[in-house]
Amino acid sequence: MSDPILTLKNVYTDIAQYHILQGVDLEVPRGEVTMLLGRNGVGKTTTLKTIMGQWTAKSGEILYNGQEMKRLPVSARARAGIGFVPEDMGIFSDLTVEENMLLGASSGPLDPKRKEWLLGAFPALGTFWNSEAGNLSGGQKQMLSIARAMAEDRELYLIDEPTKGLAPAIIATMANALRELKAQGRSILLVEQNFSVARALGDSAVVMDDGSVIWTGAMAELAENKDLQENLMGLSMEAH
């Protein structure tokens, strides 16, 4: 396993009176796609939001490139090189697709070459470039959310269920874009329920249950072992 870009050590997060994360330990190897798996409600989204700083970790360590960042505000974590695609996509509905993309490039103007690459990966965004983002379909919004996170080169991407509710063709577009990102040496921590996407993209997998990590290993090992899948997640991933 290569040098981890992100390490969580014994992270606890409470939301109101609920203990959501109860000692999460995980590593995201540099330049790899790490799948964060588990049943609904086990703390996957909270893990991403805790890494991003939208929820505050009560205790534990969050090391990004070896630096503790638990006390950093959300914006500082983003500027340190973390891109975030939340489950609800976080699209600015009243702004155009172009304006959403411009905001994605937080440290300067949108690089023309990067824009060209992104519009090549997500052609629908070019079609609706000047339209209000609120008028896009669910799939197009999801594409915009991912493209916006990629509008600036970042080292690590936290992506929460990008294929939820999408048609297979759009899922394929999305997967291709993530594959390209990985080919550029970027690291991805991806929450994903779609088994074929998880198997196609994932290098390693982290399985959570009841707010903590219960298994870590190679994605291929998990994908091939139905008994392990049923033990860890209550059912075979093929059933998804």
Place this chain on the structure above:
Amino acid sequence: MSAAPDHRPTFADVSLAERLDKAMPFLLIPILVVLGFFAIGAPSSWLTLTVSGLAMGMMIFIMASGLTLVFGLMDVINFGHGAFVSVGAFVGVSVLIAFGDWTGATSLLLNMSAVFLAVVAAMTVTGALGWVFERVIVKPVYGAHLKQILVTVGGLIVIEQLIHVIWGPDEIFINRPEMLKGAITFAGAAMEKYRLLAVGVGAVLFIVMRMILRRTKIGLIVRAGVENGPMVEALGYRLRMVFVGVFIAGSALAGLGGVMWGLYQEVITAGMGERMMVLVFIVAIIGGLGSVEGAFIGALLVGLLQNYVAFLEPKLALVSNIALMTAILMWRPQGMLPVVKAK
């Protein structure tokens, strides 16, 4: 896994009814102006009242624009906003009195220079005061509306009392600069010079604000922050800094509004900002919380309606704006051009 097929969507024709529904808030002003023309009958009176209404509306807009952005961006209800109007008026008038020779001269250049200095001083002081107000009073109560109301009303009272301490308890009567006194006549209608100036200042300010919000990165961040602040931060922007900047700018604009309103009324009091807050809140609510365009339309509607009704049926003038707010909220419960949903 294959790539998604390229698709070439066709765009549906938007029906006239849909276009009208979207444009209706913008059409309300010309509709009201035309209705006013037929209701008043005499073109000269109508023209005078329209200019007066537009001037009043522009000044209300200047005061309301900062408030609506602050509400939209950080969900802060600032009842202390009126204090900046009062402080701006007192600082501005103090400068005008100090430059009495300039305001008394029959030179437009000297007159406008004095007004310019008064505006700069008022905006600087209220901007700085806004910064202190945000740090000391507003910052500790983010996310708590009831506390915001209580503590900002408290701040308003303290600042009003400080005005009494510094400038005394009495109202101050002021004269407009010489060249801004009187009226010009056009098509038989008398239009006060100062009201025309107010219309011009308000229109320029609206255009500048719109350009900043629509054409600049900081404007983009503000608009996005009004809609989804946490996501703006997750993209790497320090929204807190942006908010402080907007709060300072909003306070400075309230100060500008105070100077202009003071010269309009030709008398200033410590409570003048507090009294204006009723109209300012009506404008922010009917315009749609967080919307500068909505506040602009709302302010002009309020100004025009109040002037027309005061001429046609003076007893109804006071209730006309409440009636307008009720009608608009029945039509569009979130206001005309809402950016954030009212909770």
